[in-house]
Amino acid sequence: MNTGTKDFINQWLLKYQTSVFRYERISAIVASTLSIVFVIFEYGFYLEQTDEHFIRNIVPVLFIIYISNYALRTVFTNYRLEFIKSTWFEGAFLSFITLLGLFHFFVGFNIDREVNQVYQHVVYAALTFLVMIEITKVSVLISEYKVKPSTTFIFSFIILILFGAFCLMLPKATIGESSLNFLDALFTSVSASCVTGLAVVDTGQYFSEQGQLVILLLAQLGGIGIVSFATFFATFMSQGVSLKHKTIIQDVLSSEDLSSATGLLRKVILLTLGIETIGAIAIFFAWEDSLQFNSFTQKVLYSIFHSVSAFCNAGFSLFPDSLNTSITALDTTRFDTGIIDLRHMYGLHMVIGIIIIFGSFGFTTIEEIFSPAKIKDRLKNPWKKYSIGTSISLYSTIILILVGMITVFFLEIDSLRQDRSFVESIIASFFQSVTTRTAGFNSMDFGSMKPPTILVMIFLMFIGAAPGSTGGGIKSSTFYLLLLSSIGIIRGQERIVVRKRTISDENIKRSYSIFMFALIYNLLALFILSITELENPKIELLPLIFEQISAFGTAGLSMGITSELSSIGKVVIILSMYIGRVGTLTLALALSSTVNTNSYQYPEAHVMVG
Template sequence: MSDSLKRRVNAFRERVNIKLYDSRDRVLKDLRTAGVLISSLTIFVLIYFHGFQLDLPERAVVEFTVKFSIGFYLLKYVIEFIYSFSPIQHLKETKWEGILMAFLFLNILSINIFGTEIMGFLGGVIGMETLDQFFILFIQGYFLLIVFLELGKASTFLPFASLSPPALLALSFIFLILIGSGLLMLPEMTVPGKVLTYGEALFTSISASCVTGLQVVDTATHFSFKGQFLIMLLFQLGGLNIISFATFFAIFTKKGIGIRHQSLIQANYSNESLTSSAELFRKIIRFTFQIEALGALLIFFSWGDHMTFNSLGQRIFYSFFHSISAFNNAGFSLFTNGLMESPIQQSYLLHIVIACIIIFGGLGFGTIKDLFTLRQVRERMQKPWKTLTTGSKISLYSTGVLLALGFIVFFALEYNNTLSNTSTSSKVVTSFFQSVTTRTAGFNTVDIGSLTLPVLIFFIFLMFIGASTGSTGGGIKTSTFALVFLSAWATIRGKKKVEIFKQTIPWELLNRAFSIFLFSATTMLVGIFILAISDSHLGLARLAFEEVSAFCTVGLSTGITAELSGMGKAVIMVSMFIGRIGTITLAFALSSRKRESNDYKYPKANFMVG
């Protein structure tokens, strides 16, 4: 563009801005208010559409509402573009929303010119006739989050909220669980002839939202495609955390996120720097979707010849379901017996692919960022003295050691038990897979109830440690265990400082690690104690395994979940919730900050310990 043309365009734009300035605030405010009302109505209508069987007049109302809302959002986007002081900058800031609007516009043209809806056509090609419906539902959810973020989180609500970031994190999970349990109760979420009580829906919602995988009803046979899709959505939101997932839309639709949002991300992912939390979260979203998409692609080609699907769409859905479940360490499967199902029990390539996805999900987003961000890799290549962060080293070394220990113990102790009558290669793959999944994922290729008692005890140890800090997995985290172990080792050697990788660990981190260790162990012991009272007939070992699996959000079970009493299931549900948000986060959320006074201090106590 020449300078003269640019000056004329700028002059024209300035006259337009002056002309529209007086009405700008009022028009944009009215658009936001109308957007909230239309979004809420449309989401309610779509939930009713997907949750119940409707007759033709009711379907016509739903179709009109959806078309009206899409038309409104197109108009809203155009008006916001016109009222923007800098249209080019507005397009850059709302590029993802603009891409979606362009797609909707093309979709309208396709319907009016060719009589074909694009997503419906693609759904028919790949065998997913409901693809267009869920895409519309995604669109409405997308805009609903945009509206609420514009009115609340990104501007006014969060700065004035009196709740701490950990409390907001806890409330976000409660909100997700309640919404999920309510939606699972809709008739269309279960297959015809199956009945789901609210207790079962609540248990399933907690298990999915807290990425655990324990089940009281069979996901494969009890839930319809819509129900399975909802469960997948719950453990995707639960793995990333619903507040962080909402922040994803804030990042792509606004200029940025505020300090309170950054503190939420820092609290959830244990990020070292508050200022880098927004940047970390952008990478979290990108890495998550990239790994899940690549994992789904690899799973798609790894099912094996013996696994048959009704359609191409079902194969794609199964691939994405298990990829998302693996990366989020959720442990949900669309097979009744998990990966122990006969068609895929010998699909060892599939087991290796899922194990690798689980490992990536359990490393922690900070470690993934440190390992695979191009800038970090380039800096390490240009500056050989620059290495991985201490947190990344702890995550990688701990993961490697625990995987090796789990493999050796399982291979040695189960060689003549669950691994008998199998080839050497299958023994190796199965041992590796169970070592990977036991720490937090919850998939199984062997019958957990048939494992020997020493292996169950060692699995409890692996589940207790869990995944790495800032990951989708549970447990006390590898960094916590490493710090507790290093502190004990330093004490035994008579050293006053705890050191690792030529760095001194501050006492604040050690105190937090010991607090997490103590709170976690105490919570699980209390849970086991209550289970021993309410369900003593199931055996202490199996109850202990179930409680640790629930609290550490692993999802492995010896097969007693559905047999638990009402009290037992309540204990497991509470354990899954506390284990997901973290005992320290819960402690901070339920307590107020107290200032530490430096005016005085008590004399040092001296007494015998041990």
């Protein structure tokens, strides 16, 4: 093709570029909307056979639209080679879908029914993935709107929660004919999205496989943050990451450097998926032979569910009483034969406990400890110290776990030694201490624990996990800085120093702000709950305090009163789970107006304190 002909074609393409791109955007919106509707109808409703055939005949047309749109963007863009290189991920995925569709068109009718069913699941999964790609393209335009990063972060959770509640209300999300009412669906969605684990219904018995999958996805997206996943996909598709996206990711991951936030995010998500995969494999082999799964697939799915739930500190379990379950198969609809005794599966407890610890470390800590580059660097220089943030996360986690373990062991020794050996009692105490800080699993009955043990558990839940983790609470680093600052004030120190590094006044003020917001909110919530719930003879004050702090700390533990809460009580707990996840200070910054700082300073005033 000579230069003149090439220039003529390019000019002709440029002439219609705006119109074509407008059509491409409109068609993409229509295709994505129809894709969402079809996926919801296919997996959420019981359809007539004619309706199923109608939807499945339309689905290939949606794929054709997606493929055609990509082809149009490739042809009408100004720099085609650069466009193909920058969108290689989307192009490769669409190419795979095209080959799969052609294979099924020519060969699929000769494949047996079960393989065709698997193919249909793959088709809808691919359709969902394409919708996620389109949502990602929209999300990167977030910088064009004058909205605070903190506001964007908290509203992303609201959108996720409402969509999750809608999905859990669908007929196919539950077993039987009755659907979940809105308040209970909202409660469950908030609990999953905010990785708490409190439940008003039995997750394993009440929800179908579709409902359990929704809960699992909510926990995964809520654990890292839906904006984080959108940014992750944007980096793969080279859509560009806005400054506002980077600010949100920096806050979510507690990254020190704004410029490296997106790079850290990619490492963190890949490490997260890697740890969850290894965890699922470890859990798979930790199930004892006494637990007889109905099929290999069920065993795999249960392993994946509990691995994700543990790492995200979500605390959801598919067993009636979490890891404290001790029943026969006759007492459950999920198992056909055998005894379901998880109380004494101590290998399983240790595996899940370790996964929980990884999830509570914080993403920056995980990246610094487990990324291949950092491990290689550590082998070359074994005496190199971890960063101050990682050190605080590690030391505070170890100390708080030991405090909880020793407390549970010595205060509950009588109940522990009834059916456990000394070593088994140590493991049970360790596991309960680990899960109390934010995870939500339980291998002991909290309703029968002594009040001093419960008070220590409340203290641990209020502190929560490390910053930048999937857990809630005021965070271990906040408590550490408050402790150092208080000791420093008593000693008359002008500044707080850790490992020859001065902790900034901004960090100290932020810690005190988080603590005060958390304290005031929990007192206010408990005041409302004491009015609405204590008329119920089944609810006492200590279990109510435990429930509220568990919700705020996204710990997900309960003394058995969650299902007994009134409608107002459930709303209060919903708000507590949400505020505990997004963070009190983040919520305050989102709701506050901008204050102009002044360079002048008023004379100091003396106020009597103490």
